[in-house]
Amino acid sequence: MNGRSAPALAARALAVTYPDGTRALDGLDLTVERGRSLAVLGESGSGKSTFLAAVLGLLPSRAAVTGSLTIDGIETVGSSARELRKLRRGRIGYVPQDPFAAVDPLRPVVHHIRFAARAAGTKIDAATAADRLVALGIDPETVRTRRWPHTWSGGMLQRACIAAATITAPPLVLADEPTSALDLDTGDTVLRDLRSRATTLIIVTHDLHAAAVVADDLAILRNGQLIESGRADDILAAPQHPYTQSLLAAARATGGLDG
Numbered sequence: 001m002n003g004r005s006a007p008a009l010a011a012r013a014l015a016v017t018y019p020d021g022t023r024a025l026d027g028l029d030l031t032v033e034r035g036r037s038l039a040v041l042g043e044s045g046s047g048k049s050t051f052l053a054a055v056l057g058l059l060p061s062r063a064a065v066t067g068s069l070t071i072d073g074i075e076t077v078g079s080s081a082r083e084l085r086k087l088r089r090g091r092i093g094y095v096p097q098d099p100f101a102a103v104d105p106l107r108p109v110v111h112h113i114r115f116a117a118r119a120a121g122t123k124i125d126a127a128t129a130a131d132r133l134v135a136l137g138i139d140p141e142t143v144r145t146r147r148w149p150h151t152w153s154g155g156m157l158q159r160a161c162i163a164a165a166t167i168t169a170p171p172l173v174l175a176d177e178p179t180s181a182l183d184l185d186t187g188d189t190v191l192r193d194l195r196s197r198a199t200t201l202i203i204v205t206h207d208l209h210a211a212a213v214v215a216d217d218l219a220i221l222r223n224g225q226l227i228e229s230g231r232a233d234d235i236l237a238a239p240q241h242p243y244t245q246s247l248l249a250a251a252r253a254t255g256g257l258d259g
């Protein structure tokens with residue numbers, strides 16, 4: 001399958017085993033149709049970051065990957081790192097889990113956003129990059145006067161990473177816990193902005209509230225296996241699997257989920 005009819009992303013029996021034997025993904029079946037937003041929800045260690053690394057071709061070279069993983073109908077399992085980079089270029093935006101590790105400490109924050117645009121084949125000026133930061137709720141004065149990453153908080157750098165990943169409005173955006181350092185209100189605003197900048201969005205998170213804000217569809221992951229998946233509204237209203245039921249109950253008990 002290829003071209004228009006292909007889903008944005010499809011995994012079939014996708015398994016990832018790290019060199020030390022850890023089986024981080026264990027037979028994942030998942031389809032994300034173009035234009036949808038999916039939240040992959042799971043506790044720490046469930047395989048969320050591994051899933052994104054598999055999509056991005058960022059797994060350690062000695063990790064064993066089996067099964068199938070297609071992007072726009074193009075098979076990526078067995079592709080070289082070079083082929084994957086070519087496939088990603090201009091097509092996939094990525095918000096990494098750790099913003100401090102993602103941003104070059106020796107370059108101004110705005111440079112990070114301009115560099116991401118250039119990597120996707122587009123040139124933007126500093127003012128355009130600054131405007132995106134302001135749109136994501138960073139004070140204009142801060143953007144103007146505090147140029148260096150080490151003077152920014154984790155929540156601010158998270159937004160810089162979101163600005164970088166979405167600066168060219170790529171068709172597919174992958175985001176790893178993109179609002180973990182933000183307060184609830186700011187996080188919701190940022191998630192909605194992120195959604196509006198991506199045709200197809202996949203976020204991975206342990207935060208059910210973030211998932212509920214942004215996702216059309218949910219996939220619940222545990223120990224590298226898919227527990228339950230479907231429309232977010234359906235799962236939130238009537239979770240089928242006991243594990244999903246306990247996740248929802250826990251989130252509601254701690255006020256993490258409205259209703």
Ligand code: ADP
Binds near residue numbers: 018020022043051
């Ligand atoms: P999550 O993002 O949901 O917290 P990860 O994908 O980071 O989960 O991790 C899934 C499992 O794989 C965990 O057991 C973790 O310890 C393991 N893991 C992650 N990265 C590596 C690695 N580079 N080498 C070995 N094991 C890893």
Ligand code: MG
Binds near residue numbers: 050097
């Ligand atoms: Mg992770």
